[in-house]
Amino acid sequence: MADRAPIGSGWRERAPAVLIVFLLAATPLVARALGDPFIVKVATRVVVFAIAAVALNFVVGFGGLVSLCHAGLFGVGGYVVGVLAWHDFNAEPLLFLPGTSNLLVSIPAAAVVVGLLAAIVGAISLRTSGPYFLMITLAFNQMFYYGAVALQKYGGEDGLQIMSNVTLGPFDMSDRYRFFYLALAFLAAAMFVLGRVVRSRFGMALRAASRNETRVIAVGVDPWRYRLVAFVISGVVVGIAGALLAAGQQFISPVDMGWDRSGDLVVMTVLGGIGSVWGPALGAAAFVVLELVLSSWTSHWQLAFGLLVILIVVGLRGGLADLGALAFGRRGTETAHG
């Protein structure tokens, strides 16, 4: 892969992310004008997968670690919300804790659980690199997948329906529009926070280690520790995305966490562009919308989709983000000045 340009700083670098959030924020208005609430449902799915792709790219694009367990972590986040809601609905305590359908509790719970799992997965898999790292993260993904299938009490293979009304503190979140803006707030926060981290000294060392391990060690950095922290941060964010998926569609199933879903997340990331924090959000949008449009035309939609992905990745070396960067007056493969 060609050398990517260093991450610039300032407004120019953040402008595309802000634009993405503003454009997405306008979709409910479009849906209202057209009288088509389905658009909001699609936009919510775009936002949820955008969060997941941005989270994955934190380790892929900046850490040089292609993880294939992120769909698993994503699904676990969803199951935390689903299981807590199940115990709330059935008024049955989970061990000694009461269940809840309040996202103020269940989203942080999902973040903590997935963060811990990511720490375990990372601590083990980051001992390896290259194809071995791929294999181990893939194995973990399948453990999570079959773990979810084995949860007979919570629907097993059929998945888990959320029967209770999901709330956020006092607010009823079954309102589709309200929920969309909640998810969008998380996307904006994820891009902002991860953008800050990427530009921090931690992010510099992480990016440097992805290029040459020996040389970062020579300046006193232990790459393993940096990668582990990055992996946990990425896991927490992807877990939140999974929690939002489950809460938004009132359903989570093992299908959402198969290894092919992990592959989809990697495709979204690369399609959008791994050189920027916001690029993968574009990739997720393109993926979700294309999947929807193409699959309505033909059941062989993946053939057309594959061709499109090849065209974009070959034609735009920085992914869809290159288009965005063009719009802002510079190519992503060149270097910012000032």
Next chain:
Amino acid sequence: MLLDVRSLEAGYGPSQVLFGPSFSIREGEVVTLLGRNGMGKTTTVRCLSGLLKPMRGEIWFNGKRIDGAPPHAIAHAGLGLVPEGRRIFANLSVRENLQMAGIRRPDRRDPWSFERVLDFFPRLSERLSNGGNQLSGGEQQMLAIGRALMTNPHLLVLDEATEGLAPIIRQQIWAKLEALKATGLAMIVIDKELDALVRFADRHFVVEKGEIVWRGDSAALEADQNVQDAYLGV
């Protein structure tokens, strides 16, 4: 004694490269490792910086035993390395290449900071937002040295610091290293340019087949035509 290497033995797999060289360096002293390619200079450097675990022998640095310690811990102990080969992070800007490396040492008078490194290498301050891959060879080398200085080392190890650079750029690098020596920084230098080394360094160790076969100061090295012919001839 700043660095004390005792009977170092090391190698790669079954093939041993170092057969017990011993040498030491005092505070503020500049020494060289001389010898032809494949004689064990870089292997010695890899042992010092912790990238290679010695099979036998001891390495003492600043009163602590460091052989076998993890390399990042050795860097924290104050051993700064400018490795050979392409030396910069191409995916980071010049600014980031320097800032990622900061190690602060509270005990240090007049520590190296981002600003001080830029004062020392004014060329770099003109190129702060450039990518590392947009620098000339000389600028890349300045950046690599600057990054090592950001760790505020007690001892700087330079492996082939002027290799592949144009003569005029080499002169500039030597001048900078002279200036560093004047600050009292101890250095181990590996290089092919014998003339410059004789002028710049205090003492020399000639490495041949994993052992030190000659040691002495610059005057002795200049006077000894035999050692130059036998071990350093081109």
